[in-house]
Amino acid sequence: MKELATGMYKILGEGAFEYLAKAQAEERKGKNILHFEIGQPDFPTPDHIKQTAYEEIKGNYTGYVSATGILDLKQAIQDEIEQTRGYRPSIEQILVLPGAKPGIFFTMLGLVNPGDEVMYPDPGFPTYGSVTKYLQAVDVPIALREKNQFKLDPTDVENSITPKTKLIILNSPQNPTGSVMTKNRLYQIAELAEKHDIYILADEIYSKMLYEADFHSATVLDEAKERTILLDGFSKSYSMTGWRLGYLVGPETIIEKMGLIMINALSCTTSFVQKAGITALKGDQQPLEKMMAAFKERRDAIVKGLNTIPGFSCLTPQGAFYAFPSIKETGMNSREIADHILYKAGVCCLPGSAFGPNGEGYLRFSYATSVENIQQAMKQIKESFD
Ligand SMILES: Cc1ncc(COP(=O)(O)O)c(C=O)c1O
Known part of the structure; x- marks a missing residue:
C-alpha cells in the first residue's frame, strides 16, 4: 500500500479522549468513576x-x-x-x-x-x-x-x-x-x-x-x-x-x-x-450568569480541596473551568498520578503532559461537575494516598 500524506503521520489525538476511554473501561467493570476529564459544561443548552x-x-x-x-x-x-x-x-x-x-x-x-x-x-x-x-x-x-x-x-x-x-x-x-x-x-x-x-x-x-x-x-x-x-x-x-x-x-x-x-x-x-x-x-443571558456563579462556587471548592492533598498545590484560576494543580512535590510524574487517581481513587482527570512538555508536573481537572462530586472526589484522592 502506498504511504499516506506526510502530515498524517504527524497529526495527534487528544489526551481527554484517551482518559475518557480509560474511565469508561473501568465503568464497564462496574466501578464508579467521578469525571473531571472532558472540557464540556455539564449544564444543558438553555x-x-x-x-x-x-x-x-x-x-x-x-x-x-x-x-x-x-x-x-x-x-x-x-x-x-x-x-x-x-x-x-x-x-x-x-x-x-x-x-x-x-x-x-x-x-x-x-x-x-x-x-x-x-x-x-x-x-x-x-x-x-x-x-x-x-x-x-x-x-x-x-x-x-x-x-x-x-x-x-x-x-x-x-x-x-x-x-x-x-x-x-x-x-x-x-x-x-x-x-x-x-x-x-x-x-x-x-x-x-x-x-x-x-x-x-x-x-x-x-x-x-x-x-x-x-x-x-x-x-x-x-x-x-x-x-x-x-x-x-x-x-x-x-x-x-x-x-x-x-x-x-x-x-x-x-x-x-x-x-x-x-x-x-x-x-x-x-x-x-x-x-x-x-x-x-x-436572548436571555441569565443561564450563562447562573452557570458562571455555579462554576465560581465549584472553582473555590476544588482549589480548596486540591490544596489539602499532600504534595498538591493549586493556584486559583481566573477563567474557564479548569484547575491545574502542581503535583511536583509528590515525586511522581503526571501520568503516574493521573493513573493512580483513576484506578485507586475512581477519579478521572488528565495528566498535564497531555497539554505539552511544560504541563509535566501538573494535572488538569475540568470542574464541570457538582460541588458534591468535587468534595467526594477530593476525599477519595486524599484517601488513595493514605
Ligand atoms: C482553547 C480551546 N479552543 C477551542 C476549543 C474548541 O471548541 P469547539 O468545541 O467549539 O470546537 C476548545 C475546546 O475544548 C478549547 O479549549
Whole structure:
C-alpha cells in the first residue's frame, strides 16, 4: 500500500479522549468513576436556544445556506464584538464555522506553510501543536510558568521570534491553566507581531467565562483588520458543544480565502444551528450568569480541596473551568498520578503532559461537575494516598 500524506503521520489525538476511554473501561467493570476529564459544561443548552432550533427545523429551514454564514447571525456577531471588544467588524470580516476548532484548523491551513514557525502556549490546547505538525511547520511552544500565574510572557515571545515566525496563537482565558492575560501583556505581544510582521490567532472561546479578572482581546489594536484573527464560539458559554457553532473575525482578504476552504470542505455551517446562535447571543443571558456563579462556587471548592492533598498545590484560576494543580512535590510524574487517581481513587482527570512538555508536573481537572462530586472526589484522592 502506498504511504499516506506526510502530515498524517504527524497529526495527534487528544489526551481527554484517551482518559475518557480509560474511565469508561473501568465503568464497564462496574466501578464508579467521578469525571473531571472532558472540557464540556455539564449544564444543558438553555431552553430558549433549543426552542429556536425546533422552530427552524419545523419551518423547514434545513437546506444549504451561505458558505460564510447567514447574514442575520453575522449581524448578531457584529453587535457582539462591538459590545465585548469595542470595535465593529465588517460583515466581510466574519466567517461562521461548525465549532471553534475548524477556526484553528482553517486559520493554520490558510496561513502556515511547511517550515514556517508557529508559536503557541505550552501547556496549551493540543490542537495547536498537532495541526502545526500536520502542516509540517515548526513548533515553537512557549512555556507558561506557574510563577507568572501561567500567563504568557511577552519577553519569551520576543526571544523566540525569528524571520520564519508566521503565527502566534494566544488563548485567554486559557485551557488548561485557567489563566487570564492582562491587557498590558496582550498588547505587548500584539505590538511585537506588528513590528515583526507576524499573524496572531486569538483563541477567545472562554471570553465569557471569567471570575475576578477582566477580559481583553489582542485583536483590539488592529480591529482584526491587518494581522489579528479572533476566534470565539458557542460551545462553552452557551453549553452548545455538540451543536458545533463558532466563528472567526479577521482581515477581509484572509476571511474571503477561508470562505473558499469552507466551500470546499464543508459547504456551510448547519442552517438551523446558526439561527439558534442568534438566539444565544441576543436572548436571555441569565443561564450563562447562573452557570458562571455555579462554576465560581465549584472553582473555590476544588482549589480548596486540591490544596489539602499532600504534595498538591493549586493556584486559583481566573477563567474557564479548569484547575491545574502542581503535583511536583509528590515525586511522581503526571501520568503516574493521573493513573493512580483513576484506578485507586475512581477519579478521572488528565495528566498535564497531555497539554505539552511544560504541563509535566501538573494535572488538569475540568470542574464541570457538582460541588458534591468535587468534595467526594477530593476525599477519595486524599484517601488513595493514605
Ligand atoms: C482553547 C480551546 N479552543 C477551542 C476549543 C474548541 O471548541 P469547539 O468545541 O467549539 O470546537 C476548545 C475546546 O475544548 C478549547 O479549549
